[in-house]
Amino acid sequence: MSSWETSLPPDQPRYFNLDGFDGRTWLVTGEKAPDGIVEDDDFWADSDYDNAAEIAKNLVACWPNSPADVAKCAGITLRELQWFTSGKAPLGRHARFDLEDLLGIEYDERMGSYVGAGPYVLVAHKPQAIKEVYEAMSKGGDARPCEIVPRQGAADPSWRYVLINTYGEPPSIVMAPRGANITERLPDLLMNYDGIRTVAPEFYRDVVSTCARAFREPAVNIREMKDFVKRYETHWADCAWQPE
Template sequence: MNQQTQPSPREHHFYVAIAKFLFHHSQHGIVSVRDPIRLKDAGRYGLSPLILYGLTVAGLPIRWMTFTPVDQPRPFRDVLLEAWGNAEGLNGQPDILRVNRHLAAASPELAEEMAKIGVQVEVAGAKEKSLPASLRSAQDSSRWLPRKHDGKDRSLAGSVQDLCRNAQEDHDFFVSGGRILRGVHSREVVDRIQCWLALPARVPVPTVTGGLDWEPGPWLSSWETSLPPDQPRYFNHDGFDGSTWLLTGEMVPEDIDDDDFWTDSDWDNAAEIARNLVACWPNPPAEIAGCAGITLRQLQWFISGKTPLDRHARFDLEALLGIEYDKSMGVYAGVGPYALVAHKPQAIKEIYESISGGGDACSCEIVPRQGPADPSWRYILINTYGEPPSIVMAPRGAKITERLPKLLLNYEGIRAVAPEFYRDVVSTCARACREPAANIREMKDFVKRYIEHWVDCAWLPE
């Protein structure tokens, strides 16, 4: 006897948060920020936060959003009934409404209220990834909402009303206009979208709702905790669509000459060099940060280009990592000498090019002429003309180790060396790996012991 397949339950993700990228300004109306900003810092620019409410069809790129001023929150019931009644892509109310634990705690009666209309509220677990992903996607896309209704009314009420209308029309165009099927989706996703849109809508019966049914709290802006310290910002009006952005950085004067700007400005690539060195350093980033007198988060923010370090902290980090300014080239470079570990292909490739001045070096793997080699590591000697050599340690059997001949320019294969020299290389690297500050110190002692082999020449082992 054939059993009829039961349809999968319809599921929506419901999320509420302070908008990360949209604010209101009394003169500019709705303002998009390029990089997230803390609410306290936003206030210094005259920006008022907004609340984003959103629903996403689980597993599909179908989303609906609306907004309110932060001090004028809407009842969840009102938001949900509006979405299920007006957002064509949602196909009405679902079987399951998935929320996070903060939203559930803020609205204890939500589950009971939704059960009355046949919707089951489920709280996502701590390891749930799809619901947070829906919120992140909504936050990111909100700043790109079209500004079709940005008129002369820059008041809070008028601006938010226009923003909500833009969001509704963007959803309608995305679904009804067929843009959703022309996106960058796999055939499988397109098929699932078409199946979803073919389902009959379950428009809820309009009901009279009461007052606010939830309690706002710090959880609405939990994304603030991971933001770096604020940097200078400036307002920029986009003449193409009429939108206003708060951009990160210093505003370039309009009357500046482009040639003068590029001639007088050096490229500060210290963070990029530091990022590659940290990726290849034998010690973990937390130990590097501690040795430089900064926190791990400060180090991560700096090497990712999110925020600068103060002058003294930057000098200490540059000294620790052997980064110096090359006046002739107008850039920073890693000068070493180093004992590095090959972890990431791109990082080791770029550090090699920095050490060698763009590849003006040769490298080779050294092995002892007699006796066994190190069972765990292979040692690559980087020889630059007239400059101290550095050593790259590569774990035996790792994929990156097999790629080193292609990553390092002028790689000359394997060379046998005296057992005493090989043992010195191994012991030097072991000492250099003990702590971040020992790296360059031990390598400088190493190059002093063999100074006659590399000064004013391209040193290759015997």
């Protein structure tokens, strides 16, 4: 296969569409909407800013699993994922919905854009990606993220754990590898970073085990975190969670 063939965008569904405005017929990429569905012109006018690919790119860069595993779980190829997140090619309607569902990406009508709803277990791999994901989750830094360590006993020798505790929203957890340069930069990357807080050993162990389960496969990440936040709902509902 020649070099230009390997760099082509992945094949996309195509169909002919009659433009009711000027009577022309256009060849359109993507999947044709089923008959009987009436498009809401006001909806499309209000949602021109489609930032889903940008949100997905940053989340994939921070996901505990590899991009290849994320793509496989979403039912697409790694190349399709890469082309979509780089803005080079769209995904089919159903493939995109599956990817958004996997990554917890939702359309926020109030903000007029897509957001990562979470909650998540994330890994600090790339500085810019973790910074942008954090600022999106915290709506511009409206949080007091802190590293948690057990009040008694030894901490995890491989990972450090940062609790992202936005006001009145389910918390997320960022894992950072000990000794890595990016880990030392977290106080600068996470706006309003609140240092290190000691927590009950039982809570710390729950955080560690929750993150370990989230690592198993891409699809369990949000599910494990939703179970986690339910166990501690009284600590974050209608307040900013400051663990003790």
